[in-house]
Amino acid sequence: MDERDWLARRFQGHRPRLRAVAYRMLGSLSDADDAVQGAWLRLARADVGAVANLGGWLTTVVARESLDLLRARGSRREELLPERLPDPVVGRWGAAGREEDPEAEALLAEGIGLAMLVVLDTLTPAERLAFVLHDTFGVPFAEIGRLLGRSTAAAKMLASRARRRVRGAAADAEPDPSRQREVVEAFYAAARQGRFEDLVALLDPGAVVRADSGRSAGVEVVRGAPEVARRVVESGGFGHPALTPRRALVNGTAGLVLVTAGRAVAVLGFTVRRGRVAEVDIFADPQRLRRLDMAVLDEP
Template sequence: MDELDFLSLRFEEHRPHLRAVAYRMVGSLSEADDAVQDAWLRLSRTVADPEAEEIENLGGWLTTVVARLCLNMLRSRDHRAEDPLEARPVEPVVRREDGGDPEQEALLADSVGLAMLVVLDTLSPAERFAFVLHDMFAVPFEEISAMMERTPEATRQLASRARRRVKGATIARGADLNRRRMVVDAYLTASRGGDFDALVALLDPDVVLRADAAVGPSPAPIRLSGAQVVAKAALASVDRARTTQAALVDGSVGLVMAPLGRLTVVLAFTLGADGAITEIEVIAEPERLRTLEIGVIDLPDLPDLPDLPEQPEQPE
């Protein structure tokens, strides 16, 4: 076995970790794989360079390279978003990356959590970088700050700000949150399972469903009333229910539909005193979706760190 073959074997040992880091950074399987492949090319060039310093910690070196590549991708994405609309090509709401594997990406999105991917997509590149590396992969702030060329204090602030977004700034706590979670989870389970009777049992007899014009299929807003009518409408959306997850929506429990982690529809629920669903608002208009504060209910095992007080924004 020559040196390049041995290096390739060592790289493959780190590939799953590198891919996990990259996917959480950029939220796209094809871009994550691009970053990992680019890291391999840089590694092979570095090892072949007789003047390059010896790599003592291969895993740490590769994680740093992949993270920096992903940060560049995120910053480039941000710059494209700032371009005038007439200068940018029109893209569909749900992006499909060329060369990607939709089934595999769906599995990855589900493993990370649809709500988590939605919230990560709202963070600035710097916030996402600091939060993913520290809170998800336990990289010390001192190492992250060196990658970002910022102070450790500034890096902590970025992660703290991101953490508040992930948790949701305003959360309905205690028994009310738990009660709402049970009802919303039951609604999602019944929708996915096609259980009409279970849906009707969760709905107030005079329940009202309102959907904006972007939900479709009609070009106008929709208003439905009555438990049986609303239950039938929910069953008609069973395909959407498969890419739906409970999340905090403006501090209360709702549902987010996010194929491959891209937010497309939100369901907000109003409950009566008896716990029955009295209103359902279905939101799909992009302008309205951007105004919603989405938070993660089922947080992964993140470090239990205090949130820092808000500080002025630092320039990118």
């Protein structure tokens, strides 16, 4: 085995963690892959003999690549590009209500729901990096400060600000997979049959639905149980006879993939709180759906 093959094997051992870091930073699976590839290119040019902790070095490189991508994305948003929902990670719903896809499990090992990714998207790039690296992956604040060109105290402050914003995304979320599934299936049944009053009863009073169809208008947001129920009933989309719902895990929690003619047309991620649906994220961008790995859903 030559040196490059040896290096590639070591890199592959770190890839799942690196991709998880980049996904949390970027909310995009394709951008995460770009960041990981950038780390490999840097590693291939580096003097590995001078690297004492390869895993830590690679994590820092991926974080820097992700930070550059986030800043570039921020510049594009100033050009009035539409907001988009983060990419969902779709896995098979196992018999015990657990993730059965090893790669998806690696991405979500520390738990990162779509609702939390949406909140992370509201942070500054520096806040997001400080929170993700420290709170999720345990990188010391001194190292984060060096990466950002700031003091250790400033890195702590950035993570603290981010933590306050993110905390609400996971507050009171239903932890029991079976209970999540019951609520999600009841919601879908009521939506499919257009039962307005049942939908209102199943929704948290402050329920939020975010829908990203890939159109130029960006993410459509509907708030409040009555308004959400009304829009669901009036759209009639859930009741379309050609649609088949498939059970799935979407970012580690109960979700659905809507399929027609063997093709996924929407991924629905749910946040259940206190026995009601609090948030629904509908990912229906055709171009981005085609890039997702739906092989886990080959079986009905």
